[in-house]
Amino acid sequence: MRGIAIKNVLLGILFLAIVTFQFITVPSQRNAPPPDATVIQLWHGWSGEYADALSEVIAEFNRTHAAGWNGPASPSILAKSLYMPSGAGQDIKFFISSAGGVPPDVIVADGIRVATWASLGTLQPLDERMKAAGIGEDDFWEPCWHQCRYAGRTWALSAAADPNFAMVYNKHLFRQAGLDPERPPRTLAELEDYCDRLTTYRDDGRIEVLGIMPTYGAFGANAVFTWGWAFGGRFYDDETETFTPDHPRIVKAMEWILRMRDKYGGSRNLKAFQAGLQEGSQHPFYIGKFAMQLMYIADAQNIAKFAPSLEYGIAPMPGPEDGEIGSGWIGGWTIGLPRGRRGNDDAAFELVRWMTADPHGTAYMARRMKLLPAYKKSPFFDEIAGNRILEAYYGILQNARHVRPVSPASMSYIDELNRAMSRCMEDIMPPREALAEARERTQEALRKIRERQPREMP
Amino acid sequence: MSRTSSWRDRLALSPGDRQRILLGLVFTGPWLLGFLVFTAYPVVASFYYSLCDYNVFSAPIFNGGGNYAELIGDPLFIRALWNTLYFMVFAIPMTMLTALVLAMLLNLKVRGQAVYRTIFFLPSIVPIVASTVLWLWILNPEYGVLNMFIRPVLNLLQDLWIALPDGLLRGLGLDPAYKFPPPPGWLADPAWSKPGLIVMSIWGVGNNMILYLAGLQEVPKELYEAAEIDGAGAWTRVRHVTLPMISPILFFTLVMGMIATFQYFTQAFIMTDGGGGPADSTLFYALYLFNNAFIYFRMGYASAMAWIMFVLIMVCTALVFRAARSRVYYAGG
Numbered sequence: 001m002r003g004i005a006i007k008n009v010l011l012g013i014l015f016l017a018i019v020t021f022q023f024i025t026v027p028s029q030r031n032a033p034p035p036d037a038t039v040i041q042l043w044h045g046w047s048g049e050y051a052d053a054l055s056e057v058i059a060e061f062n063r064t065h066a067a068g069w070n071g072p073a074s075p076s077i078l079a080k081s082l083y084m085p086s087g088a089g090q091d092i093k094f095f096i097s098s099a100g101g102v103p104p105d106v107i108v109a110d111g112i113r114v115a116t117w118a119s120l121g122t123l124q125p126l127d128e129r130m131k132a133a134g135i136g137e138d139d140f141w142e143p144c145w146h147q148c149r150y151a152g153r154t155w156a157l158s159a160a161a162d163p164n165f166a167m168v169y170n171k172h173l174f175r176q177a178g179l180d181p182e183r184p185p186r187t188l189a190e191l192e193d194y195c196d197r198l199t200t201y202r203d204d205g206r207i208e209v210l211g212i213m214p215t216y217g218a219f220g221a222n223a224v225f226t227w228g229w230a231f232g233g234r235f236y237d238d239e240t241e242t243f244t245p246d247h248p249r250i251v252k253a254m255e256w257i258l259r260m261r262d263k264y265g266g267s268r269n270l271k272a273f274q275a276g277l278q279e280g281s282q283h284p285f286y287i288g289k290f291a292m293q294l295m296y297i298a299d300a301q302n303i304a305k306f307a308p309s310l311e312y313g314i315a316p317m318p319g320p321e322d323g324e325i326g327s328g329w330i331g332g333w334t335i336g337l338p339r340g341r342r343g344n345d346d347a348a349f350e351l352v353r354w355m356t357a358d359p360h361g362t363a364y365m366a367r368r369m370k371l372l373p374a375y376k377k378s379p380f381f382d383e384i385a386g387n388r389i390l391e392a393y394y395g396i397l398q399n400a401r402h403v404r405p406v407s408p409a410s411m412s413y414i415d416e417l418n419r420a421m422s423r424c425m426e427d428i429m430p431p432r433e434a435l436a437e438a439r440e441r442t443q444e445a446l447r448k449i450r451e452r453q454p455r456e457m458p
Numbered sequence: 459m460s461r462t463s464s465w466r467d468r469l470a471l472s473p474g475d476r477q478r479i480l481l482g483l484v485f486t487g488p489w490l491l492g493f494l495v496f497t498a499y500p501v502v503a504s505f506y507y508s509l510c511d512y513n514v515f516s517a518p519i520f521n522g523g524g525n526y527a528e529l530i531g532d533p534l535f536i537r538a539l540w541n542t543l544y545f546m547v548f549a550i551p552m553t554m555l556t557a558l559v560l561a562m563l564l565n566l567k568v569r570g571q572a573v574y575r576t577i578f579f580l581p582s583i584v585p586i587v588a589s590t591v592l593w594l595w596i597l598n599p600e601y602g603v604l605n606m607f608i609r610p611v612l613n614l615l616q617d618l619w620i621a622l623p624d625g626l627l628r629g630l631g632l633d634p635a636y637k638f639p640p641p642p643g644w645l646a647d648p649a650w651s652k653p654g655l656i657v658m659s660i661w662g663v664g665n666n667m668i669l670y671l672a673g674l675q676e677v678p679k680e681l682y683e684a685a686e687i688d689g690a691g692a693w694t695r696v697r698h699v700t701l702p703m704i705s706p707i708l709f710f711t712l713v714m715g716m717i718a719t720f721q722y723f724t725q726a727f728i729m730t731d732g733g734g735g736p737a738d739s740t741l742f743y744a745l746y747l748f749n750n751a752f753i754y755f756r757m758g759y760a761s762a763m764a765w766i767m768f769v770l771i772m773v774c775t776a777l778v779f780r781a782a783r784s785r786v787y788y789a790g791g
Binding site for chain 2: 092099451452
């Protein structure tokens with residue numbers, strides 16, 4: 001008797017579960033796409049407000065790609081976006097999905113990853129599709145184009161040119177220090193002089209306001225790239241696949257960074273200062289902790305939102321007189337088609353094209369996501385007159401000559417440069433030695449990759 | 459022929475037996491399948507891959523002991539091993555001692571005993587990621603709670619130093635002009651990052667504490683009474699009654715602690731964004747393994763590291779077992 005009772009109870013629970021499940025799933029079926037729509041999935045690494053902005057971009061894509069968007073017979077495309085934390089997490093999820101044969105239809109990648117991903121065979125070359133769509137080299141800013149090219153083919157298209165860096169400065173603090181707020185420093189000597197005058201200390205000797213921290217804004221490896229190029233350094237030779245992080249000018253840049261560190265109380269004092277800093281609305285520049293700072297385009301555009309009363313100027317990056325004044329390099333996001341996806345490639349490429357090389361798409365995306373298109377012909381560039389932030393970054397974009405090395409060993413390079421920076425900042429090794437070790441280790445990593453992957457891809 | 463038949467005879471099963479075996483297999487089947495696919499196969503495959511150059515996307519290329527040879531010459535591997543051993547040597551004894559002292563205190567018959575027990579166990583319930591992010595703030599050199607306590611102490615010492623007569627300090631061979639250092643930079647300072655993580659691990663001793671507490675309650679009262687009658691003081695009772703009686707639990711937590719230290723990963727990964735910084739001071743074994751596998755996609759190399767970890771854990775455990783053989787008391791054993 002008892003056994004039967006328990007059985008009945010279990011059956012009852014099962015029944016209830018099925019009924020409940022039905023109710024849970026019904027509403028989502030209402031939003032189901034029209035049966036003939038091609039559904040494509042995009043993976044990206046944008047979070048917070050940028051993720052919200054991306055949803056708007058995707059909604060606009062879907063709106064403009066309803067049935068009949070490309071001739072009466074064309075079915076609608078329904079794009080869906082999925083957030084994958086950027087960095088290692090993104091690599092892992094993308095690679096596992098690729099290895100398992102179920103990658104997303106479209107993937108957003110940090111530009112530095114394209115060569116690595118391509119060399120591992122996880123991306124499709126886009127050249128033929130681009131030819132058919134009439135897209136080519138001339139449509140993009142040169143560095144943006146360059147970082148998508150590997151082994152003679154194009155593996156992704158740049159959706160965002162990230163011109164690094166403009167220097168923002170706090171006019172109020174300039175005035176307080178007796179400096180002309182309309183005349184930001186141009187040369188390195190001027191920068192140091194301004195920095196001396198702008199830095200103030202508390203009674204106990206801790207830093208109150210810092211003139212500039214060369215390793216903030218551009219962090220770790222990016223600081224090495226930024227100042228290394230400003231000093232006239234060369235990081236990589238494409239022809240011979242040689243990494244040169246211990247180029248004499250880069251060593252000099254690193255020595256300068258360390259000199260600046262020691263000037264303001266050394267590593268410990270700076271770290272204590274840095275430990276109190278936060279991002280977002282409490283960004284140290286917004287709250288007047290930095291008088292000057294190298295800044296990403298998105299952070300600069302957020303000044304208006306988080307610190308509307310801040311009086312600031314924006315200028316090209318200072319540099320040594322025998323190096324580059326107003327030096328710039330391009331990073332940014334690229335979009336590609338993973339290999340191994342079946343069937344939806346045409347629709348997927350349409351999304352790539354729309355986000356990277358379509359007049360309406362690129363302008364819409366740039367407006368929402370606070371970035372500059374890599375697509376030279378985007379009408380967005382006609383909209384920026386009068387916006388001094390965008391104008392400043394547009395200036396950098398037009399003049400930027402550098403892009404981080406495009407090599408299957410780029411990820412190792414970034415890692416080793418981070419390590420070298422950390423070792424120098426901790427006085428574990430002098431710059432020349434630390435950078436030489438970065439060269440050896442990266443070159444060795446490339447040698448290992450080349451052992452099994454020839455330079456020319458099949 | 460006769461052999462086969464005798465084999466059959468021995469395995470002769472009644473229909474009932476057969477049905478029971480079948481039923482048993484049906485019930486254990488899902489687990490068996492999961493074990494074979496998700497545990498047994500990866501273990502075997504990882505050993506094979508450890509002898510190969512393998513990046514997940516192309517077929518593995520056999521290279522013999524190449525990965526193992528390379529590991530021996532890899533300074534970061536040595537560094538990761540050193541960091542892990544450092545952590546083990548300090549964190550395990552400190553967490554065990556803290557847990558034991560707490561367990562003894564919480565074993566006292568006082569009012570609100572249950573409340574105290576809950577409070578000290580609470581940190582162990584907090585998910586590891588959440589507690590790590592919390593500790594990022596506690597260990598913040600400028601605004602962290604920990605340094606908020608340390609800073610006034612250092613200031614007080616400094617004031618005392620200044621107040622003491624110079625002659626006295628000199629007489630003791632001390633420098634009257636000595637300046638006390640600022641509080642530790644914790645995770646921002648390579649010299650303090652591991653101690654910072656060790657302090658954090660002490661916060662999570664709740665699990666060990668509960669085990670010790672259970673052990674303490676199992677110690678027969680008669681032993682204490684007998685010891686007391688023989689004139690044993692409090693320390694002697696702890697030393698000669700309590701510790702031997704809970705030695706199996708201490709031993710168990712020691713071995714588990716060692717294994718857990720070799721696998722120490724989440725906290726370091728979150729606190730350093732996976733980089734093991736500053737200056738590789740928190741590059742622990744498992745973190746370096748992970749980076750090789752999933753950042754550089756050197757699966758063969760990472761597999762070799764995993765197998766070396768396995769051997770190291772085996773060796774360490776064997777050594778501990780050997781050392782503990784005469785020191786662990788198993789009642790009824």
